[in-house]
Amino acid sequence: MSEHAFDPATYEARWQAWWEEQGTFRAVEDPTKPKFYGLCMFPYPSGAGLHVGHPESYTAVDIVCRYKRMTGHAVLNPMGWDSFGLPAERAAVREGRHPATITRERIAHFKHQLQRLGFGFDWSREVSTCEVDYYRWTQWLFLVLHERGLAYLEDVPVWWCPAQGTVLANEEVVDGRYVETGDLVERRVMKQWMLRITAYAQRLLEDLDDLDWPEGIKEQQRNWIGRSEGAEVDFPIQGADAHFTVYTTRPDTLFGATYCVLSPEHPLVATLATDAQRAAVEAYVEAAGNKSELERQKAADKEKTGVFTGSFAVNPLTGQPVPVWIADYVLASYGTGAIMAVPAHDERDHAFARAFDLPIVQVISAPEGHDVQAEAWAGAGVMVNSGRFDGLDAAAGKAAVTDQLEAEGTGRRKVNYKLRDWLFSRQRYWGEPFPMVHTADGRVEPVAREALPVELPHVDAFKPTEDGRPPLARATDWLHTTHEGEPALRETNTMPQWAGSCWYYLRYMDPHNTALPFAPEKERYWGPVDLYIGGVEHAVLHLLYARFWHKVFFDAGLVHTKEPFQRLFNQGMILAYAHRDADGKWYGPDEVEQRPGKVRFTPSWGTDEVETDWFAKASGAPVSTFVAKMSKSRLNVVDPLDVVDRHGADALRIYEMFMGPLEQQKPWQTSGVEGVSRFLARVWRLFVDQETGDLRAFGDTSREVRKALHAAIKETTEGIAALKLNTPVSKMMELVNACGGQLPARADAEDFLRILSVYAPHLAEELWHRLGHTTSIAHDTWPSWDEAALVDDTLTIAVQVGGKLRGTIEVPRTASKDEILAAARADANVARFLEGQTIRKEIVVPGRLVNFVV
RNA sequence: GCGGAAGUGGCGGAAUUGGUAGACGCGCAGGAUUCAGGUUCCUGUGCCCGUGAGGGUGUGGGGGUUCGACUCCCCCCUUCCGCACCA
Structure with missing residues (x-):
């Protein structure tokens, strides 16, 4: 092969070094230019290193940022590390090393990998959430929340994960297990730091409307916030001077409330239990308390359980006595922890009523032939059996009934949210220490801002103390401090991993500020983030938390926009083909091949018969071939650096875009990278004589080539705006095909390099300089297209x-x-x-x- | 169950103010270059019938609107993702 043949290895590293040295991608505030802030969700530096999913969003953001730079914007495109968190701590315990050491090593590895991909990050703004010059400001901002009454300590039932020795947030628990590890969790009551995110529920909901986000994500957040409108209704307890309050969204069905149900955790349970029923009630409450959440959720699918308290309450509208029951299908943490049951018009109440033979009274008209004794009717209808309210539809009925309750003082309109306050403490070592102390007389006081940071102390082991306190309690010298001259103990909980990612996009704007987390004028220039790309797995958690903090900062006058991320985009996951034989053995892509003739087999690991023409090379065993998430166990992981070694960073970047729409899940195909690499080689040969290495002669631009060029410019320009980054690649391929090996006129050849440069920056820069330019193509201007050339x-x-x-x-x-x-x-x-x-x-x-x- | 996204060749995908379905790439087949492998270049490639010209058929299924439907409307099926006793 000629030494002048296409070989990215000969120039990619050289240009990466040159860009770094020249500061090509430094973000510089320039009041004469519009700004553009492009951001990808920063990675957690795991031990596994970069996988091909990471470069997908990074490439997309990089392309948009390069385009913006070439269209006259001051561009901020930073990168950093979400570096506190449980996995590093687990590794630390396993390896007997400090999490900081492990984390820094992993970051170095990630950074090395990223730098080989040629992204235009401004590395001078790199942040790492676990470093003290970052987390001191996380602490500082926590104090802002605390000052505003949004952080408080409370005894709360929490998810305790015995295997991890920590509590988990509601969001980290699914089906009674920790989502990260699958460890079983249990309920415990513990004193925890909480953040009052519920105070912002309404704004978090309303402000979604103005965001340029995927509708699905907005909908997920809306569901998570879970606003509902209804009424609270007071039910007096018969024979006692007391009442309990229920929450309902259907006050119009109040006439059909034939019994009430309290959750087992409800404070009135003990009072309401009559002597005759006391033993049964206590047994039920205890049983419910011992059930793991997993069991309780499983029970949701089965029969309803419950027990009668022996007491009756009075329906405030009908004056009729209604029995009060206890059942775990009523959640303690939603509404008031008590409900009025309307079995005729609610499926859950209906199931319960049938199980315990409670009366079912229809109060909403149902369609002809629908028997509410057999099945609840939750659909539309008008009120019946409801006295003077008969004939009203749902909306009018809700209003009329609530009006009467309000007039009588037995009920009131109420807006409710599913969203709960955010459990914000963890009993772990590797996180931000809270800037709080506990004084001897029991007060909990913030550490003065001047005394920040509260540094993470050294401990002898990253596990709870013998008496069950968090690992930080092991740092005895650190633990004992003073507050206003009096002895005090430091808070030993640490913040959850989400804390650092709640504001990192702000720190990037002013990463080296030693007086403030970020200067207001920097935020006014760069904020908000114009384009934020990341995985859909952060649809609610990270994005809701960050929005919450941002709104608090807005109220505190620290930021000038009410939302942090104006435009959000979720990239789809990159999958890969996996191969598995009848016995369940996995094969890597090099161990299988396609052979003529299909065979069928029924795998031991599945139920359906498989038809295939793929076989294991060694044994000849037929294998089932399908698309699956990349994982080590399935032997289908693709390492981006392998791709770079073989085909170069440009090929990786272009292939990641060319695979399909950014938002879609799509399978990796190694042959596809080869196709892209062939395209880049054709570009090379278009410009460079591979025998001599000389630049080839410019020719005249044919009408056909001109059309293809302008079509490519148009497609690329419009594609970038719409984040449809796959089709521009096709148009550039068509352009190169149209050239037929003949370089067009210089101006047109250069326009092609300009649009190519956002996708394949190394090759474009190399050819740009071979054409005699001495400054980076990244700082050149974006070409425009001529509609007339397209016809x-x-x-x-x-x-x-x-x-x-x-x-x-x-x-x-x-x-x-x-x-x-x-x-x-x-x-x-x-x-x-x-x-x-x-x-x-x-x-x-x-x-x-x-x-x-x- | 509720919410969201999506179903197009052997594969990834393109095309929607309704106007030649399958761009581009992969794969495959044939040819050229090469001592050969690889590379590169050219040609072909939805399926069925036909030597050919050409014809039929075709965007998950079924209806409908229209001169014309991947695109709009109704019903249904499948897959993926979220949420799920939230009263």
């Missing part, structure tokens, strides 16, 4: 007879309707089909087609 002199027009294609004709662009029709009729095949037919209508779509309706 041909002659048009190809489809001719249909009766809606079926019968021929195509070439006509001059200027041809009149009659000329087109004449030409269409003249086509031999068209004439054949028109023969003997009556033309009822002639449809001419300019530039497109002719249809003879017969």
Whole structure:
């Protein structure tokens, strides 16, 4: 092979070094330019290193940022590390090393990998959430929340994960297990730091409307916040001077409330239990308390359980006594922890009523033939059996009933949210220490701002103390401090991993500020983030938390926008083909091959028969081939650096975009990278004589090439705006194909390099300099396209007879309707089909087609 | 169950103010270059019928609107993702 042949290894590292040295991607505030802040969700530096999913969003953001730079924007495109968190601590315990050491090593590895991919990050703004010059400001901002009454300590039932020795947030627990590790969790009551995110529920909901986010994500957040409108209704307890309050969204069904149910945790449970029922109630409450959440959720699918308290309450509208029950299908943490049960119009209440033989009274009209004794009717209808309210529809009925309750003082309108306050403490070592102390007389006081940071102390082991306190309690010297001259103990909980990522996008704006987390003028220039790309797995948690903090900062006058991320985009996961034989053995891509002839087998690990023409090379065993998430165990992981080693960073970048729409899940295909690499080689040979290494001669730009060029410029420009980054690659390929190996005129060749440079920055920079330029193409200007170049002199027009294609004709662009029709009729095949037919209508779509309706 | 996204060749995908379905790439087949492998270049490639010209058929399934539907409307099926006793 000639030494002048296409070989990215000969220039990619050189340009990466040059960009770094030249500060090509330094973000510089320039009041004369519009700003653009492009951000990808920063990675957690795991031990596994970078995988091909990471570069997908980074490449997309990089392309947009390069485009913005070339269209006259001051661009901020930073990168950093979400570096506190449980996995590093687990590794530390396993390896007997400090999490800081492990984390820094991993970061170095990630950074090395990232730098080989040629992203235009401004590395001078790199942040790492576990470093003290970052987390001191996380502490500082926590104090802002605390000052505003949004952080408080409370005894709360929490998810305790015995295996991890920590509590977990509600969001980290699914089906009674920690989502990260699958460890079982249990309920415990513990004193915890909470953040009052519920105070912002309404704004977090409302402000979604103005965001340029995928509708699905907004909807997920709306569901998570879970706003509902209804009423609280007081039910007096018969024979006692007390009442309990229920929450309902259906006050119009109050006449049908035939019993009430309290959650087992409800404070009135003990009071309400009559002597006769006390033993049964206590047994039930204890049983419910011991059930793991897993069991309780499983029970949701089965029969309802519950127990009668023996007491009755009074329906405030009908005056009728209603029995009060206890059941774990009523959640303690939602609404008031008590409900009025309307079995005729609620499926859950219906199931319960049937199980315990409680009365079912219809109060909303149901369709003909619907028997509420057999099945609840939760649909629309008008009120019946409801006295003076009869005939009102749901909306009017809710209003009328609530009005009466309010007039009588037995109820009130109420907006409720599913969103709960955010459990913000963890009993772990590797996180931000809270800047709080506990004084001897029991007060909890913030550490003065001047005394920040509260540094993470050294401990002898990263596990709880013998008496069950968090690991930080092991740092005895650190633990004992003073507050205003009095002895005090430091808070030993640490913040959850989400803390650092709640504001990192702000620190990037002013990463080296030693007086403030970020200077207001920097935030006014760079904020908000214009484009934020990351995985859909952060749809609610990270994005909701960060929005919450941002709104608090807005109220505190620290930021000037009410939302942090104006435009959000979720990239789809990159999957890969996996191969598995009948016995369940996995094969890597090099261990299998396709052979002619399909065979069928039923794998031991599945239920359905598989048809395949893939076989294990060594044993010849047929394998089932399917697309799956990349994982080590499935042997289908693709390492991006392997791709770079073989084909270069540009090929990796382009292939990641060319695979398909950014938001879609899509399978990795190694052969696809090769196709892209071939394209880049063709570009190389278009510019460079691979025998001599000389630049090839410019020629004249043919009309066809000019059209392809301008089509490519248009597609690329519009694709970047819409984040449709796959089709521009096709247009550039078409352009190179159209060139047929002949370099066009210099100006056109350079325009091509300009658009190519956002996708393949190394190759474009190399060729740019070979063309004699001395400054980076990244700082050149973006070309515009000429619509006129996109139209041909002659048009190809489809001719249909009766809606079926019968021929195509070439006509001059200027041809009149009659000329087109004449030409269409003249086509031999068209004439054949028109023969003997009556033309009822002639449809001419300019530039497109002719249809003879017969 | 509720919410969201999506179903197009052997594969990834393109095309929606309704106007030649399958761009581009992969794969495959044939040819050229090469001592050969690889590379590169050219040609072909939805499926069925036909030597060919050409015809039929075709965007998950079924209806509908229209001169014309991947695109709009109704019903259904499948897959993926979220949430799930939230009263």
